[in-house]
Amino acid sequence: MPVAIALISPLIVACALFMESADANIIVTALPSMARDFGSDPVSLKIAIISYVVSLGVFIPICGWLADRFGSRTVFRTAIGIFIAGSLMCAASRSMHFFTLARFLQGIGGAMMVPVGRIIIFRSVPKSEFVRAMNYLSMPAMFAPAAAPLLGGFLTTYLHWRLIFFINVPIGLLGIYLTNRYIANTHEPHPGPLDWTGFVLSALGASLALLGLSLIGTDIVADRTAYEMCLVGAFLLALYVLYAQRAERPVLELRFLRIPTYRASVLGGSMFRIGLGAVPFLLPLALQEGLGMTAFGSGLITCASAFGSMFMRSLTSLTLRRFGFRTVLIYNAAFSGVAIAAYGTFFPGTSLWYIWLVVLLGGFFPALQFTSLNSMIYADIASRDVGRATSLGSVVQQMSLGLGVVVGGIVLQIARAVHGHAHVTWSDFWPAFLVVGLFSFGSIPISRRLSPDAGDEIARGSRG
Structure with missing residues (x-):
């Protein structure tokens, strides 16, 4: 039985993680088609992305308490059920207002699925099988960003965008069934007051x-x-x-921000994540509304970012051991900012090979920055404080990603107004990409305040 649990529990959680990750990447490809059906401006649909991110951010901090109070199995299967319900509401939406509400409900389910899923693995998998379990869990995180834009683009172009939300239903129902059968309802006897x-x-x-x-x-x-x-x-x-x-x-312990490595990861990283958060919203719009591509054509391009990210992940440990956190965070922030701003160089007639290469690099450098920030956050955190430090870091991370969508959308609207365009065109996008790219440079002053050996224990101990 322990071997079966070590195999099945991570795969069940991986299914939930795939749903959450795929959904976040699949919707952006369909935004222009949704906007036409809702009779709205595509830029206005940023509210649908932000409502989901906000819901994730505000509910993540209480997930651990809920799992301890009501049991991890109960909360996990409830979260999957909420996510399915939100998906069906998205598919049935006839207005922007209802769709925004449905996305917020989806976010509640997503906020509980992944953190509680990690708790389930920690409590059910023997330590001897833990590394293998985490490898299973990482698979959807790598696969979904590449597959989702292709699948979403295909369904949107050749069938209908509403179908993308039905993908979650069979996966979620299977997850609930397997959760009931194979996962124990573990919880702490006295989680304390929330x-x-x-x-x-x-x-x-x-x-x-x-x-x-x-x-x-x-x-x-x-x-x-x-x-x-x-x-x-x-x-x-x-x-x-x-x-x-x-x-x-x-519920959110702000005193952790006094720790230099934590502050650089959370506050400095938030500047970088603003630029990172804007790209999944702006890039499909630029390709479809600016360059006239179909949703499927856009998906074929945007998936390049995921391939760049996968390749960099294999080099992250080696890079951190060679140069250290401080050097990587300073220089790679500049590389990431330039890579993000380079999206603004696209214009009608641009070679597809050039676009694909720029998008590939747009996944390469930000992946190193993102992984480095997420690793360094624990460099000087005591083991007893990991859970609470994670809560604050996760909230700031989600809000920063959402703020990136806000900033990108506002600059795009201003550029369109200045140019006098009734609808967004390709020339309206370069100011938005330039501004969000500059935010990455904003993290450099905070990273420069780190000591040269900051996080060295983690950097030296990392494995490729």
Whole structure:
């Protein structure tokens, strides 16, 4: 039985991870087609991406407590069920408002699936099988970003975009069945009280601020309402900062930001992730709305980024051992920024080979930066604090990715207005890619403050 669990449990969790990762990558290819059906501007559909990211960010911190309180199996299968329900609601959506709500519901399921899935593996797999289990878990993370744009583009071009959301249904139902049969309902006997005050303040604050920013300049709500959402959200976040300084165990522990390696990974990394978060939104729009490609043609191009990322992952350990975290984070931030800004060089008639090569490099350098940031975050964190440090880091990471979509969308709207275009064209995209690329450079001053040997223990101990 232990051998069976070591094989089956990671594969069950991997199915959930594939659903979550594929869904995040598959929707962006279909955005222009969705916008036409909803009678909306494609740029306005950034709210659908952001609502999902916000939902992920605000619910991730309470997943561990829920698993301890109600049992990991109960929470995991409930999360899959919520994700399936959200997927079906997305497929049935007839308006932007309903679709945004459905994406938020999907995000709740996604927020619980992956972290609780990792808890299941940690508790059910023998230590002798742990490395093999994590290898199983990493497979969908590598495969989904490459397969999803192709599959989503094919379905959108030759069938209908609504079908992309039905992919999750059979996978999710199989996951629920296997979870009931093979996964034990483990939980901690006394998880302690949840910081509900901190959760409400941080969740509402982050949601209102980010959603408000994404709604500015759209036809979904009046701009005044969007600005009011931003102000209320900022006020609630400020209240949370004051509250967290006095709370005994706040849901998001801000004191970790005093640790240099953690601060560089979270705050410095957030600047880089703004640029990274904008690319999956801007690139398919640039290829389809700017260069006139089909959704499938766009998917054939955007999957190159995943191949670049896969190749770099095989070199990350060697690179970190050779140069160290500080050097890699400083120089590779510049390389990543240039790679992201290079997307703005596309114009009608650009060689497909050139576009594919630029997109390949756009996955290569950011993958090294992303992996380095995610590794260094634990460099000086005590083992007892790993869970709480992960919660704060995950929230900031998700919000930064969402903010990238906001920034990219706003710059795109401004460029279109300045150029006087009724609809976005290829010449409107280069300012957006340039601005989000510059954000990557913004992480360099924070990384420069690291000591030359920061994170060396992790860098030396990494394995290719």
